[in-house]
Amino acid sequence: MKTPLKITIAFILLAAALPANAYFVTYKEQYYRLFHLHYIQYPDDSMENIYWLEKAMKADFANPLYALALIENEIQYEKYRYLFNMHINIKLTEQYLFLGNKWNKRKAYFYNAPWKEQNLESLETAETCFRTAMYYWDEAKEWAEKAGEKRFRFINLQKIQFWEDEVFRMENGSLDYGKTIRRELTLLQKIREKFQEM
Secondary structure, X not given: OOHHHHHHHHHHHHHHHOOOOOOOOOEHHHHHHHOXXXXXXXXXXXXXXXXXXXXXXXXXXXXXXXXXXXXXXXXHHHHHHHHHHHHHHHHHHHHHHHHHHHHOOOOOOHHHHHHHHHHHHHHXXXXXXXXXXXXXXXXXXXXXXXXXXXXXXXXXXXXXXXXXXXXXXXXXXXXXXXXXXXXHHHHHHHHHHHHHHO
């Protein structure tokens, strides 16, 4: 084979291997689309979701044309940003709860005494996850308070109605991860004390 023909074949093979529709992920909305729930949530899955959600928290919003809801004016865009940040914080709270539950021990069985130190380390990891979840829950409540202001009451962003429902549920107390986290931390402390007594 002649050299130019080898180069042409190599170029064709290389061009076929590259994805044609690749783009850089730079905006909150793009990072949020990378978040996904798994049928069985393994720790690696939670950590992957936490990574994408935390990247979304740090990123800028896309142009309102590319928002996840129809935005027609500045006040709608302001509400959209508050709802988006609230929703991201709720999802981070959930992911840290999932992650913490993987290390949390529900009972201190007597036959686990030989692995007391490992169980205490596991409980320490779970506590860190729960406390981080509480941080994100507090952030979510702050964003929900902003999104629930009176001036936004009659603005309905239909494509993200679920996010507006989250604000309502937080206001009436039917969505309260703070209560769940406090309960988990109390249980974790009781289990820790039982392991320490072994």
